[in-house]
Amino acid sequence: MPVFKGLLQKQLHNRLAASRNRLYRLAYAWCNDATVSDDLTQDAMTKALRNSRQLKDPAKLDQWLNGILINCWRDHYRSRKEHExxxxxxxxxxxxxxxxxxxxxxxxxxxxxxxxxxxxxxxxxxxxxxxxxxxxxxxxxxxxxxxxxxxxxxxxxxxxxxxxxxxxxxxxxxxxxxxxxxx
Amino acid sequence: MSPTHNISDETLCAYIDGELDQPERIWVEQELESDSSLRLRLKKLAQLTEQVRGAYADLEAPAQKQKNTSFLQARLAIAASVVFMVGLTAGWIGGGQYNAQPGLLGIAQTVSVNRSDQLDSDDFRLVLHITTNDAYKLNNVLNEAEKLLSKHSEQGNKVSLILLTNGKGLDLVRAGTSQFSERIKNLQARYENLSLQACQLALKRLKIEKGINATLLPGVEVIPSAMGEIIQKQHEGWTYIKI
CATH class of the missing domain: 1.10.10.10 (Winged helix-like DNA-binding domain superfamily/Winged helix DNA-binding domain)
Structure with missing residues (x-):
């Protein structure tokens, strides 16, 4: 059912786009820096799009995205520590x-x-x-x-x-x- | 050791976040009634929660980079169908005009959805009729209202939301009794399509029965009668939820 799959994919894209501000706010609260927050948000959304098949339960999209954002933040945090x-x-x-x-x-x-x-x-x-x-x-x-x-x-x-x-x-x-x- | 010492800050936090089960919630509320120091602890924690929420509420992600433009356009183009699809899968009601979170519906007494000629419309209109001063429910209502306003504003839908108060619900919009005045101020500043209304009859009743001359929070509109307003709005096709 490629048509149905395509529709689901589009629906996911739409919900992802709607989550952008939410993710940005969270990222901002963690790093307190507008540029880094923007990068983290973009990074998380790109990863989410690339790995959208890993999302088993669409109702848990927010939670799944938060998990991705946390990983992005931790990666960033680790890389930053070396150059502190x-x-x-x-x-x-x-x-x-x-x-x-x-x-x-x-x-x-x-x-x-x-x-x-x-x-x-x-x-x-x-x-x-x-x-x-x-x-x-x-x-x-x-x-x-x-x-x-x-x-x-x-x-x-x-x-x-x-x-x-x-x-x-x-x-x-x-x-x-x-x-x-x-x- | 007085019994209130049993209520830890963890429990108070969970009470504020609506994470306690019914018996625990009732227990905390009973203790709150009799213990002013506990009320003060709750107030401090609740205020902080509000402040933290408010500190990031107006942040928006910078405009998306060029490569994602088509993604945005696609989003707009398929908005109507997606609203409907998500409605089917995620349990929306009313043909996609209102996102029914279990939190809000869990505490609602009455829900009336007007679905006439609204299926193709992005126009979103909701009256939340508040007749309670239960902090847990009010917190829930404000959370949901905020979610709805931000979600629909982000999606570019025309959205109007009225918080209509009478009876005990007046406490929400009265200066001095409202635990959420700061939050309401923030919401009003952010969403001009949110209006707060107080029933004049209820205000009069408050004066006659309890001798209270109520002062309302700034920006709260007094309407002649809650009942009249609700009938009028329902007639105009607004969705109505009573809390």
Whole structure:
């Protein structure tokens, strides 16, 4: 039934295209970089198209795509580690104007805090919160027990609450005027 | 040790994410009623979840590279047939005009789909009638609403969604009682085709029966009567789901 197969293939393409923004958001939450996110998304979609026969259950397309994206991200992460520049690290931690700008915007603050979470927690919290993936699906995609999903998620959220609170205090200090008018 | 100490942060997280089964959910809700510190913990976690979701919601992938253009065009060209095909395979209802996620239908009291002359149309119109203040259900409703709006906007369909509140549902759009005010603000900013409505009769009833002068969230429209609006919208061919 080549006609039917062709139709199914087109249908898959359509659903893939519709998933693009979703994948981009997830990738962005993991790497906090627009260019890398775009590359990861393209990479994942190309792989998905090439290996579309591996998708057994069309209803699980999102989960399947997430798995592919996770693999792409891990490949990227591994390759990046070899070229890690210690100077970047220094800059990242310093109180630069960029840092201050990041702290001035709530959304940037959150993205920044998420980017600093340990990899394993960041994956879980972004899959659940940004993507709305169920615990069971996260467990299956990441191949970890559901209890681990729950504990990582909870730890991630508590760390985020704490970091955002700390950042807010830092911002409050930064915004305090240093100059005072004296008569 | 007070009983609420048994409720771990993991359980609270699972409650927020709608991952608890019915008995556990009821247990958490009972404890929440009597324990203000537990409510505070829940509030902090729930707020964070909202913030995380909101932090990435407006991100969009850059325009696709040239080599994929034909892929996009093909997508548009076969959109109508695909909507129908996916409808058959993935359990859509109403001839492909509404993607019925089990989450939403699982908590719906009434679903009425108007299928007249809509089969060929990409026009998508839905009234979600909210009569509950159950945080779990409301969270579910907002999740689904967001999914629908983003999916249909991405596919380029004309989409209109009304969240119509009365009775206990008013809590969702009242400043002070709404746990989702930040999220609603974000949704309103992103989707101008989403409208929030509150029933004036219900607001009056609230004032007479409980002496509450309700303040609504910004952008919430007051309509004379929920019932009148629903009848009118159904007459105009809108799909109606009561939560």
């Amino acid at each position: 520049n210690i100077d970047d690290y220094e800059l990242y931690e310093n109180d630069t104007p960029e840092q201050q700008w990041v702290q001035s915007d709530q959304r940037q603050r959150i993205r920044h805090a998420i980017a600093k979470l340990p990899e394993s927690q960041r994956m879980v919290v972004t899959l659940v919160d940004i993507d709305g993936t169920s615990y069971a699906d996260v467990a299956e995609t990441m191949q970890i027990p559901i209890g681990t999903v729950m504990s990582r998620l909870c730890r991630a959220r508590k760390t985020l609450i704490q970091r955002l609170q700390d950042l807010r205090q830092v911002t409050a200090t930064v915004n305090t005027p240093y100059l005072r008018r004296v008569k």
